[in-house]
Amino acid sequence: xxxxxxxxxxxxxxGVAGGLLLGVWPVWSALAVSVxxxxxxxxxxxxxxxxxxxxxxxxxxxxxxxxxVLASRSDGGTAQVLPYLFGSILTVTPGDVGIVAATGAVIxxxxxxxxxxxxxxxxxxxxxxxAGLPVDALNTMLxxxxxxxxxxxxxxxxxxxxxxxxxxxxxxxxxVARSFRGTLVVGAVxxxxxxxxxxxxxxxxxxxxxxxxxxxxAAVFAFTVGVTVAIGGAxxxxxxxxx
Numbered sequence: 028x029x030x031x032x033x034x035x036x037x038x039x040x041x042g043v044a045g046g047l048l049l050g051v052w053p054v055w056s057a058l059a060v061s062v063x064x065x066x067x068x069x070x071x072x073x074x075x076x077x078x079x080x081x082x083x084x085x086x087x088x089x090x091x092x093x094x095x096v097l098a099s100r101s102d103g104g105t106a107q108v109l110p111y112l113f114g115s116i117l118t119v120t121p122g123d124v125g126i127v128a129a130t131g132a133v134i135x136x137x138x139x140x141x142x143x144x145x146x147x148x149x150x151x152x153x154x155x156x157x158a159g160l161p162v163d164a165l166n167t168m169l170x171x172x173x174x175x176x177x178x179x180x181x182x183x184x185x186x187x188x189x190x191x192x193x194x195x196x197x198x199x200x201x202x203v204a205r206s207f208r209g210t211l212v213v214g215a216v217x218x219x220x221x222x223x224x225x226x227x228x229x230x231x232x233x234x235x236x237x238x239x240x241x242x243x244x245a246a247v248f249a250f251t252v253g254v255t256v257a258i259g260g261a262x263x264x265x266x267x268x269x270x
């Protein structure tokens with residue numbers, strides 16, 4: 028599911044273009060399209076009509092094609108969608124900050140309440156079904172929360188980069204965390220640190236904020252991989268020494 032955010036991001040892009048064409052606030056149209064598309068992808072996967080990667084590809088390419096067509100029909104053309112495509116911290120309004128804070132609170136609360144059940148589904152989906160857990164509902168909730176996350180972050184990072192920000196901090200956390208909860212906590216810390224470092228670099232060197240944030244997350248991941256490899260090599264060398 029690592030590329031789920033990428034597929035949802037393209038759907039959000041189509042929602043933004045549709046909102047601009049219809050005169051609707053793009054955030055609401057992107058949210059509606061993203062959540063509906065994410066749920067549809069999950070339904071296709073569960074019912075066996077398409078594998079997970081195929082369902083993702085269908086909506087990914089369909090979303091970007093719809094976005095291009097709708098953007099070409101709007102008054103401002105593609106220029107109006109660029110801030111959503113690549114992100115622009117200068118266009119963020121107090122209303123956008125409120126949306127990010129509200130959606131973040133909802134996501135944290137939901138994960139806190141359903142964390143044990145989600146972990147059971149992650150470990151073994153079939154065993155979770157046998158245990159009576161609502162597996163389909165939990166999976167649908169997860170993809171819907173991913174859609175909300177994409178829309179909340181698209182004004183800052185952009186829909187083309189938000190998937191990377193969703194994946195890289197978690198990839199870093201998996202290298203150092205020793206539990207499911209630890210992965211969540213470390214991933215969140217790395218994500219926030221990457222945003223702060225990226226914005227600081229963008230301000231200091233006049234860089235694009237979205238790209239700077241993602242590059243910061245990639246740098247943290249690369250550094251963690253290097254440290255992990257070095258520690259592993261030192262341990263293997265230590266055990267290989269004769270006594």
